[in-house]
Amino acid sequence: MTDPTHKHQFIIDDLKRLEAESLLISIRTIESAADNWMVVDGQRVLNFCTNNYLGLANHPRLRAAAQQAIDRWGVGPAAVRTIAGTTALHRELEQRLAAFKGVEDALFVQSGFNANQAAIAPLVGKGDVIFSDRLNHASIIDGCRLSGAKIIVYAHCDPADAEAKIKEHLPRYRRGMLISDGVFSMDGDIAPLDGLYEVAQRYGVLTMVDDAHGEGVLGRGGRGIVDHFGLHGQFDVEVGTLSKAFGVVGGVIAGKKIIVDYIRQKARPFLFSSATTPADTAACLAAVDVLEESEDLVQKLWDNARYLRTGMDDLGFDTGHSQTPILPIMLGEAKLAKTFSRRLFEEGVFAMSIGFPTVPQGLARIRVMNTAAHSQDDLDFGLKVFAKVGRELGVIA
Numbered sequence: 500m501t502d503p504t505h506k507h508q509f510i511i512d513d514l515k516r517l518e519a520e521s522l523l524i525s526i527r528t529i530e531s532a533a534d535n536w537m538v539v540d541g542q543r544v545l546n547f548c549t550n551n552y553l554g555l556a557n558h559p560r561l562r563a564a565a566q567q568a569i570d571r572w573g574v575g576p577a578a579v580r581t582i583a584g585t586t587a588l589h590r591e592l593e594q595r596l597a598a599f600k601g602v603e604d605a606l607f608v609q610s611g612f613n614a615n616q617a618a619i620a621p622l623v624g625k626g627d628v629i630f631s632d633r634l635n636h637a638s639i640i641d642g643c644r645l646s647g648a649k650i651i652v653y654a655h656c657d658p659a660d661a662e663a664k665i666k667e668h669l670p671r672y673r674r675g676m677l678i679s680d681g682v683f684s685m686d687g688d689i690a691p692l693d694g695l696y697e698v699a700q701r702y703g704v705l706t707m708v709d710d711a712h713g714e715g716v717l718g719r720g721g722r723g724i725v726d727h728f729g730l731h732g733q734f735d736v737e738v739g740t741l742s743k744a745f746g747v748v749g750g751v752i753a754g755k756k757i758i759v760d761y762i763r764q765k766a767r768p769f770l771f772s773s774a775t776t777p778a779d780t781a782a783c784l785a786a787v788d789v790l791e792e793s794e795d796l797v798q799k800l801w802d803n804a805r806y807l808r809t810g811m812d813d814l815g816f817d818t819g820h821s822q823t824p825i826l827p828i829m830l831g832e833a834k835l836a837k838t839f840s841r842r843l844f845e846e847g848v849f850a851m852s853i854g855f856p857t858v859p860q861g862l863a864r865i866r867v868m869n870t871a872a873h874s875q876d877d878l879d880f881g882l883k884v885f886a887k888v889g890r891e892l893g894v895i896a
């Protein structure tokens with residue numbers, strides 16, 4: 500029997516192990532708004548860490564919209580959406596998001612993570628099968644597990660393997676669903692959505708894509724990965740987030756009306772967790788306004804991304820195989836990545852190291868996230884510091 504005085508020993512042991520393997524997460528405290536430069540743990544640093552792709556998290560129009568919403572609607576939603584929490588703001592945002600994405604309907608939920616918990620279980624359950632990309636986001640994996648369906652993993656971004664898996668497994672189940680991330684958040688590569696859709700369609704399998712890192716980034720004016728591939732309205736479910744390029748917080752489940760309506764009836768995070776606040780919802784609406792009015796921010800993001808990638812490549816860093824502004828600097832061992840990140844911070848650049856389990860063992864990296872809010876001077880400063888630390892630690896010559 501375990502000694503009752505030592506019932507927490509397993510935690511002490513596990514934390515020791517994480518520390519020894521350089522996998523213990525140390526959490527920095529941010530002391531200013533999310534922007535190109537930020538105050539972090541008391542130090543002013545260039546920010547290469549946030550998912551604030553378009554610089555909207557501290558945009559004057561979004562701030563004003565949030566402030567006005569508080570004056571009119573107060574601060575709290577006071578109920579879940581299905582009881583007394585659906586305001587005119589929520590309905591307007593859902594219609595605007597559906598129009599923006601070129602789909603029939605959309606449902607706004609509390610976060611992207613929640614969207615994946617909400618969207619999957621109503622559509623597949625016990626007796627069904629999900630075909631899931633090997634590198635799908637943790638929130639997709641959890642959403643799949645919650646559904647109770649059998650999960651079959653196919654090789655990363657590989658429609659041929661997805662087809663082989665569907666052929667082999669689908670006949671033994673009631674129905675199937677294929678789920679892929681749109682842009683893979685740690686590598687920045689893009690799912691071959693056309694090929695995956697074609698395969699799923701051929702076998703009558705439901706389709707879902709999570710476009711968290713594609714919205715505001717890919718497609719015309721940031722309309723996302725489905726727009727990038729010209730597959731409007733084809734996917735049964737398009738999950739997204741309002742907390743990355745949109746700069747606020749919240750999740751979206753968009754797609755065919757029949758599916759979104761059904762999810763409204765069934766999704767547990769929608770039925771059992773309170774609505775998003777008026778301020779957040781209004782700020783999301785302002786973000787859609789900004790995106791619909793101009794493509795300038797999306798253009799600036801991509802110009803910055805190209806400049807930074809070319810700069811890092813020229814310095815001799817291994818920048819992986821990203822096709823988007825996500826820029827991994829591949830370092831290998833978690834210990835090196837951690838030291839690298841700490842040295843960057845001391846030199847005035849905030850870029851976090853990412854290790855297992857977020858990325859596979861031995862593929863630790865620094866993930867550099869530029870935004871439309873960065874100037875060329877900012878990027879040049881960042882490159883100068885990466886060069887210095889890279890040489891100091893023997894990563895580049």
Ligand SMILES: *Cc1c(COP(=O)(O)O)cnc(C)c1O
Nearest residue numbers: 610611612636638684711740742
């Ligand atoms: C970030 C992310 C989420 C979570 O979105 P939140 O709005 O932060 O909860 C979900 N899916 C993917 C693919 C993501 O990258």
